[in-house]
Amino acid sequence: MSIQGIFPIDKWSFKSESILTDLPAADFELLMAHKSEHVLKKGEILFREGAYPAGIYYIIEGKVKKYKTDKTGREQIIYVANTGELLGYHAILSQYHYPDSAATLEESTIAFIPKEDFLLTLQQSSILNNRLLKTLSHEFSVLANSITLFAQNSVRERLALQLIVLREKYKVNFEPGMAVEINMSRDDLASLAGTARENVVRVLGEFKEAGIVETKGRKIFITDINKLIELANTR
Amino acid sequence: MSIQGIFPIDKWSFKSESILTDLPAADFELLMAHKSEHVLKKGEILFREGAYPAGIYYIIEGKVKKYKTDKTGREQIIYVANTGELLGYHAILSQYHYPDSAATLEESTIAFIPKEDFLLTLQQSSILNNRLLKTLSHEFSVLANSITLFAQNSVRERLALQLIVLREKYKVNFEPGMAVEINMSRDDLASLAGTARENVVRVLGEFKEAGIVETKGRKIFITDINKLIELANTR
DNA sequence: AGCGAAAAGTGATTTATATCAATTTTTTTA
DNA sequence: TAAAAAAATTGATATAAATCACTTTTCGCT
Numbered sequence: 001m002s003i004q005g006i007f008p009i010d011k012w013s014f015k016s017e018s019i020l021t022d023l024p025a026a027d028f029e030l031l032m033a034h035k036s037e038h039v040l041k042k043g044e045i046l047f048r049e050g051a052y053p054a055g056i057y058y059i060i061e062g063k064v065k066k067y068k069t070d071k072t073g074r075e076q077i078i079y080v081a082n083t084g085e086l087l088g089y090h091a092i093l094s095q096y097h098y099p100d101s102a103a104t105l106e107e108s109t110i111a112f113i114p115k116e117d118f119l120l121t122l123q124q125s126s127i128l129n130n131r132l133l134k135t136l137s138h139e140f141s142v143l144a145n146s147i148t149l150f151a152q153n154s155v156r157e158r159l160a161l162q163l164i165v166l167r168e169k170y171k172v173n174f175e176p177g178m179a180v181e182i183n184m185s186r187d188d189l190a191s192l193a194g195t196a197r198e199n200v201v202r203v204l205g206e207f208k209e210a211g212i213v214e215t216k217g218r219k220i221f222i223t224d225i226n227k228l229i230e231l232a233n234t235r
Numbered sequence: 236m237s238i239q240g241i242f243p244i245d246k247w248s249f250k251s252e253s254i255l256t257d258l259p260a261a262d263f264e265l266l267m268a269h270k271s272e273h274v275l276k277k278g279e280i281l282f283r284e285g286a287y288p289a290g291i292y293y294i295i296e297g298k299v300k301k302y303k304t305d306k307t308g309r310e311q312i313i314y315v316a317n318t319g320e321l322l323g324y325h326a327i328l329s330q331y332h333y334p335d336s337a338a339t340l341e342e343s344t345i346a347f348i349p350k351e352d353f354l355l356t357l358q359q360s361s362i363l364n365n366r367l368l369k370t371l372s373h374e375f376s377v378l379a380n381s382i383t384l385f386a387q388n389s390v391r392e393r394l395a396l397q398l399i400v401l402r403e404k405y406k407v408n409f410e411p412g413m414a415v416e417i418n419m420s421r422d423d424l425a426s427l428a429g430t431a432r433e434n435v436v437r438v439l440g441e442f443k444e445a446g447i448v449e450t451k452g453r454k455i456f457i458t459d460i461n462k463l464i465e466l467a468n469t470r
Numbered sequence: 471a472g473c474g475a476a477a478a479g480t481g482a483t484t485t486a487t488a489t490c491a492a493t494t495t496t497t498t499t500a
Numbered sequence: 501t502a503a504a505a506a507a508a509t510t511g512a513t514a515t516a517a518a519t520c521a522c523t524t525t526t527c528g529c530t
Contacts, residue, residue: 093371096373133328133367141325148311186478433488
């Protein structure tokens, strides 16, 4: 069951369960045979749009933004990936370059898995194969929802929705009724909502006024998730 | 090579080659074993968002819009599929309902393939399997591009881009220098560009003024593709 | 702890686009 | 082929959001 039992959070998030959860031990070991682990500081880049892939990445712990940069340098965040998610497989599977860039949003522990091991495991493991088909198909629906969101909803609605989604990702040791702390720069929030930083600040101001969020420096505390769901207003 | 040798049309289109092109005969026959063919009139619905899938669809001939409808009834077209493309597999692979609706944009001949045959062929055919992984990964990059388009580009740029993409889809017996005829309602064009019908008419007016398009009733003739590419201005 | 840089926030203004209310043209069908 | 219906177009107006210029606050660092 999703937030308050009513909001369909999986419409907006790739991850229902990790692709690798409960993968048969043999498959898992094959995949991880030559992995390397790295601790990346906040803001470090895993891969860049347009580059050719050498492997895939597994988020052992942390958060990573997937984004595109336009000709003027403006960033558009496509998705925020969390602990347990796999990154960079689209480029390998499409036999093309990375469609987007990826950078850490906080200090993160990342495993790098060489392309060869990924492709070999994919050949061996029909479970991994099927999970990928399922995940990619689900991703389609998430991105289709995002397109509709950007094409048809106001900045206020978009920001409200992204805060709802982020809240799930920033939950730790959550108790019902507890405020969730979202620690993300206004710039990233703007890029996620497809607007300018100033507008994020202003809308966030409205939300404070309405008793929906509190802020302390850059940190945002979601105090009234239900009002936020009302505002997001996306079916 | 893409338009004028420079515009990366595959950034905006799922189809490079059909998933089914040159599929080994045995696999193809297994897949098509119980297919049924149907001629659908313009505007007929293949499937509806939220419904559970009974099979997949193959466009033998024609054009189909994939779209989502919001709570107010407003349509957002996600993608225009053309002859040779497969539809409806996301729902089956994600083991969930259809993420979008599909309706014909013109009279079309559609083959319906039962779910069981699709899944069986998928099990048997590693080629089909790999093609689907590749196609889905490519779709990811196309949708990510769309998100950026809607989040960061003006109505003029979005419409210019969609016209470029549509031009490829509406090409028949094309000779260099020839104007391509796009036959689509202003409402659908608006839904594709994420704006209101009136704005499409106005921007189209500008394009006519600039000698980029001509119109005759609802039909649009693209006469200067290069200017359109300049206007679309998307890297 | 205090300095400097980076990030957040504010206010004023401009601009793009949505919306409303008609009219005209095109297409359909009786 | 005329009438009716649907679609396209036009103009006026309202509104949301982008942009600019600037101030204040926060945070990382030596």
